[in-house]
Amino acid sequence: MKKLKLAFISVLFFLFPIIAFSQGVKQNNVWEPFRFFIGKWTGTNTGQSGNGTYERTYQFVLNNRFIEVRNKSTYPPTVKNPKGEVHEDIGYISYDKGRKKFVLRQFHVEGFVNQYVLDSISQDKKAIMFTSEAIENIASGWRAKESYQLLNDSTFIESFELAEPKGAFEVYSKATLKRSKN
Numbered sequence: 397m398k399k400l401k402l403a404f405i406s407v408l409f410f411l412f413p414i415i416a417f418s419q420g421v422k423q424n425n426v427w428e429p430f431r432f433f434i435g436k437w438t439g440t441n442t443g444q445s446g447n448g449t450y451e452r453t454y455q456f457v458l459n460n461r462f463i464e465v466r467n468k469s470t471y472p473p474t475v476k477n478p479k480g481e482v483h484e485d486i487g488y489i490s491y492d493k494g495r496k497k498f499v500l501r502q503f504h505v506e507g508f509v510n511q512y513v514l515d516s517i518s519q520d521k522k523a524i525m526f527t528s529e530a531i532e533n534i535a536s537g538w539r540a541k542e543s544y545q546l547l548n549d550s551t552f553i554e555s556f557e558l559a560e561p562k563g564a565f566e567v568y569s570k571a572t573l574k575r576s577k578n
Contacts, residue, residue: 426491427456429517429524430463430498432546436576443556443569445481446471450571463489465502469571500526500542507533510540522546537561550575 433454441448448471457464465487473480487502498514512526528540541557551574557565 427460427463429521430454430489432552433463433465433544437573438576439571439573441469441569441571443567445469445483445569446474446477448472448481450573452573457488461490465489465500498526509533512540512542515541535561539565541565 434456435454437450437452437454439450439452441450448469451468451470453464453466455464456462465485467483467485467487469481469483471477471481471483483505485502485504487500489498489500491497492499495513500510500512500514502508502510502512504510509530509532510528511530513529515525515527517524522545524544524546526542531538531540538561539559541555541559543555543557545553545555547553551572554571554573555567556569558568559565
């Protein structure tokens with residue numbers, strides 16, 4: 397009986413690192429559609445706030461369980477907006493194992509909190525779309541979309557769309573971002 401117990405413990409001791417490693421591999425593989433974004437980005441934007449510049453970083457955080465997105469958009473003064481505008485937001489992409497879906501949560505300097513769920517990833521992995529499932533601190537019924545079109549190894553286009561209650565989506569802003577650093 398002791399030999400059987402010792403053999404069982406030995407097998408567990410041998411298998412535990414393999415099981416733990418495979419769980420880590422599974423966790424890391426889930427991020428494959430988003431690895432492209434990891435790094436520092438700069439870009440330009442056009443939209444309802446005018447023409448502006450972007451600074452953005454994507455990085456793994458908290459034991460590679462989340463991707464943190466930090467964004468700063470700067471719009472210089474214009475006739476319509478004499479003071480200009482600086483917009484900042486922080487977002488987190490997570491993987492909801494229960495729903496088997498990616499979730500993007502954004503926290504905006506204006507007080508909005510947008511929670512999106514991944515709507516689609518194209519077969520070639522070059523088009524990604526998130527659609528809001530909740531937006532805090534805005535009138536009920538508003539919806540939002542974040543879409544990313546990967547153009548090449550160092551450039552992507554982001555479109556942000558809004559829809560009033562019962563209205564159609566309209567592009568609020570469109571940005572072209574280029575990799576500045578990995």
